[in-house]
Amino acid sequence: MNTSPVSAYLHDFFFTVYPYICLGVFFMGSLARFDRDQYTWKSDSSQLLRRGTLRWGSNLFHGGILFLFVGHSVGMLTPHALYEPFITAAQKQMLAVVAGGIAGFLCFIGLSMLLWRRLFDPRIRLTSHRTDIAILVILWVQLSLGLITLPFSLSHADGSVMMILADWAQRIVTFRPLAANLIGLAWPYKVHMVLGMTIFMLFPFSRLVHIWSGLASVTYVLRPYQLVRSRRLNLPPGHDRPQRVL
Numbered sequence: 001m002n003t004s005p006v007s008a009y010l011h012d013f014f015f016t017v018y019p020y021i022c023l024g025v026f027f028m029g030s031l032a033r034f035d036r037d038q039y040t041w042k043s044d045s046s047q048l049l050r051r052g053t054l055r056w057g058s059n060l061f062h063g064g065i066l067f068l069f070v071g072h073s074v075g076m077l078t079p080h081a082l083y084e085p086f087i088t089a090a091q092k093q094m095l096a097v098v099a100g101g102i103a104g105f106l107c108f109i110g111l112s113m114l115l116w117r118r119l120f121d122p123r124i125r126l127t128s129h130r131t132d133i134a135i136l137v138i139l140w141v142q143l144s145l146g147l148i149t150l151p152f153s154l155s156h157a158d159g160s161v162m163m164i165l166a167d168w169a170q171r172i173v174t175f176r177p178l179a180a181n182l183i184g185l186a187w188p189y190k191v192h193m194v195l196g197m198t199i200f201m202l203f204p205f206s207r208l209v210h211i212w213s214g215l216a217s218v219t220y221v222l223r224p225y226q227l228v229r230s231r232r233l234n235l236p237p238g239h240d241r242p243q244r245v246l
Helices: 005-036 054-077 089-120 122-127 130-155 160-173 187-205 207-222
Strands: none
Touching: 005 160, 005 187, 005 207, 054 089, 054 160, 089 122, 089 130, 089 160, 130 160, 130 187, 130 207, 160 187, 187 207
C-alpha cells in the first residue's frame, strides 16, 4: 500500500518512538508526583455527595477494566511458543473477542454511569476537577474504540492480526520496535493503540495514579509485625506479644 512520506513518518513515530515517550513519562511522572505531591495521590471519591449509581457503576467499571488490563497484558506479551501446544492463535483470538467483549461491554456500562454522574449531577459536577471529567471521557472513547475493533477481529478469525499486534507489543518491551507490520491494519486498531499509549502518558497527571496505591497495598500483607509495648509497669507475662498495627 502506497503512503505519503508524512503518513509514513507519523506511522513510524507513533509505533516506534511514541511508546517509549509514553512509558518514560508514565514511570518518571509517577515517581515525581509521589515525591512532590503525595497529598494528591488519591482517587477523590464522590461517594459522600451522592451514592446513587456509584456502586453499580464503580463495580462494573473496576471489574471490567482490571479484566481487560490483565487480558491485554497476558494476551499481548505472552510469546506464541508458550501457548501454542495448548491453544491455536485462532482459538486464542476467539477467546479474547468473547471474554474481552463481555468485560468491555460491562466496563462500558459502568463507565457511562460514572461519566453521567460527573456531567449531569450538579453537586458532583461542581466538585469535580476538569481532569476528572477529561480522563473519564478519554477512557470512554478508548472503550468505544475497543468495542469497535471486535467486528474487525471476527472478520479475520485466523488469528493473524492478533499475532501482528502481539509481535509489535513484545518488540516494544524488548527494545526491538518494528512498525512495518502494522501498516495494513484497520484504523480502529491504530487509533485504539495510540490512545491507549496516551493514557499511560496522562496517568501520572490524573486521578488514575491512585492505582499504584492499590498495587502497593498488597505488600502490607507481607510486612513484618511491629512490637507494641505498654507504658504500664509490672507487665503481665506475654503482654509484649508482637501485634500488627493498622
